[in-house]
Amino acid sequence: MNVFRLVADLMHLASILILLLKIRKTRSAAGISFKSQLLYLIVFVTRYLDLFTHWVSLYNTAMKVFFIASSGYIVYQMQRRYRATWDPALDTFRIEFLLGGAAVMSLIFHTKFTFLELFWTYSIWLEAVAILPQLFQMSRTGEAETITAHYLFALGAYRGLYVVNWIYRYATEGYWEWIPFLAGMVQTVLYADFFYVYFSRVMRGKKFELP
Amino acid sequence: AAEPVGHDEL
Numbered sequence A: 001m002n003v004f005r006l007v008a009d010l011m012h013l014a015s016i017l018i019l020l021l022k023i024r025k026t027r028s029a030a031g032i033s034f035k036s037q038l039l040y041l042i043v044f045v046t047r048y049l050d051l052f053t054h055w056v057s058l059y060n061t062a063m064k065v066f067f068i069a070s071s072g073y074i075v076y077q078m079q080r081r082y083r084a085t086w087d088p089a090l091d092t093f094r095i096e097f098l099l100g101g102a103a104v105m106s107l108i109f110h111t112k113f114t115f116l117e118l119f120w121t122y123s124i125w126l127e128a129v130a131i132l133p134q135l136f137q138m139s140r141t142g143e144a145e146t147i148t149a150h151y152l153f154a155l156g157a158y159r160g161l162y163v164v165n166w167i168y169r170y171a172t173e174g175y176w177e178w179i180p181f182l183a184g185m186v187q188t189v190l191y192a193d194f195f196y197v198y199f200s201r202v203m204r205g206k207k208f209e210l211p
Numbered sequence B: 001a002a003e004p005v006g007h008d009e010l
Helices: A003-026 A034-052 A058-079 A095-108 A115-129 A132-141 A146-173 A178-190 A192-200
Strands: none
Touching (some): A003 A058, A034 A058, A034 A095, A034 A115, A034 A132, A095 A115, A095 A132, A115 A178, A132 A192, A146 A178, A146 A192, A178 A192
C-alpha cells in the first residue's frame, strides 16, 4: 500500500458515497447513466470473482464487498424506486460494443488463460470504457448537477491515481502489470475533457456546462 | 516483471 493507492481507493469510496447522497438528497437519479452504472456492476462482479478464493487483507475484502454491494444497490434502486426520475431516452449509448470490445480485448490481451484471470482482465478493459455512456449522456444534455460532477471527478481521479500508483510500484517494488496500466491510461484520457471543465468551472463555483 | 500471483489491488 502506498499513498497514491490509498487516496485512489478513498476517492473511489467517496465517489460512490457522493452518488448515493445525490440520489437520496434529490430523490432522483436524473443525470446518471443507468448503462454506466450497469457496466460498473458487471466490472466489480467479474473482477472480484476471487473474493472467496484469494485472501489479501480485511481492507481488500471489505472494499470488494462494498463495491459489489453498492453498485448492485444503485442498479437495483434505479430500476425500482427511482425508475421514473431518469430518462432512458437520454441514455442511448450502445453498450453492446463496450461489452463485446472488452471481451475481444481480454481474449487477445491477458496474462493467463484461466477462468478467473480472463474475467479479471475483462473487468479491467470494461472499466476503462464504462464511463462512456455517462459522458455521452452529458455531452447530449450539455450539463450536469454539481454533485454529479463531484461524483464523476472522484471516480475519474481514482483510476488516474492508480496510474501513478503503478508507476510508483514499478519504481519501488519492480511490480508491473501492463494491462491495468494501459486500461487506466485509456480511462484517464477519456476523462480529459471532463477534468478540464471540472477544474475550469466547477472548482470555481460554477455549474458544469459544456461549451 | 512480477508474475501475477493474484491481484492485490482494487
